[in-house]
Amino acid sequence: MPRRLAAFLALALPFAAGADEAEPPPVADDAGILLHVDLATFELGALDLDTAAIGPTLRVSIGSPSHPTPTGEFRPTRIIENPSWTPGPIARSFGAREHSPSRTSPLGVGKLPLEFGAIQIHAGADPLLLGKPMSLGCVSLDDASWSRLIEWLEERESLQAWHRHENGETESRFRRPIRVVVR
Numbered sequence: 627m628p629r630r631l632a633a634f635l636a637l638a639l640p641f642a643a644g645a646d647e648a649e650p651p652p653v654a655d656d657a658g659i660l661l662h663v664d665l666a667t668f669e670l671g672a673l674d675l676d677t678a679a680i681g682p683t684l685r686v687s688i689g690s691p692s693h694p695t696p697t698g699e700f701r702p703t704r705i706i707e708n709p710s711w712t713p714g715p716i717a718r719s720f721g722a723r724e725h726s727p728s729r730t731s732p733l734g735v736g737k738l739p740l741e742f743g744a745i746q747i748h749a750g751a752d753p754l755l756l757g758k759p760m761s762l763g764c765v766s767l768d769d770a771s772w773s774r775l776i777e778w779l780e781e782r783e784s785l786q787a788w789h790r791h792e793n794g795e796t797e798s799r800f801r802r803p804i805r806v807v808v809r
Contacts (some may be wrong), residue, residue, distance in 0.1 A: 658803030659784050663688075663747070663765050665695060665809065668757040670747070670765065672775065674782050676802075681778040684771040685756040686747075689763040696763065700740040700806040705776070705785065707736040707796045714744055716762055727794030734769045736776065740806060747806070748772075765808070 657675035664671070665688050672681025689695035693716070711731040713722035725731035734750025747765045749772035756768060767775070779785055785798040 656802050658805065659779065659782060661747075661804065661806045663695070663806065663808040665697070670767065670775070672778055679782065681782075682771070682774045684767055684775060687751050687755045687758055687760045687766040689761050690759045693762045694759075695761070695765055695808060696745055697808045700808070702738055702740055702800070702804060702806060704797055704799050705736060705738050705779075707776075707788070709733045709737045709748070709795055710793060714762070729769075734772060736772050738806075
């Protein structure tokens with residue numbers, strides 16, 4: 627068994643076995659999807675805990691030393707494509723301006739809000755910056771990697787139908803339980 631697969635399964639098995647008894651899974655028959663962000667290797671991996679199907683392993687950029695990516699477990703509820711972007715105070719101090727919904731905003735083609743402040747997993751990363759701690763805390767992928775992740779989630783029937791909002795963003799909610807673990 628390849629070393630990366632063994633490490634990924636070691637992380638996932640407690641989730642699949644129901645080791646987290648404090649909170650029952652949203653769907654009793656479905657162990658769900660695990661997205662794991664490894665800050666040390668700058669990688670995001672995906673695993674279907676119900677079938678043990680391994681998804682893509684994608685190169686990411688993470689938070690800088692002065693704005694580290696928060697660690698822990700998150701349970702996002704939605705994915706947004708064609709996202710708008712409102713810069714926070716730090717980005718505004720560098721001259722950043724708000725972007726209406728588009729595929730060319732600083733968030734690229736999509737974002738997965740971690741429902742923790744403004745931190746999210748999003749597209750739009752410059753491929754030359756992948757593998758580096760460059761963001762204000764977010765986990766960033768290039769647009770092509772984002773699309774691979776969304777395709778894999780759709781193949782696993784993890785997403786509900788996409789709905790376009792009046793503001794131009796397109797949103798899907800998760801049909802299956804999802805956990806994002808950042809370590």
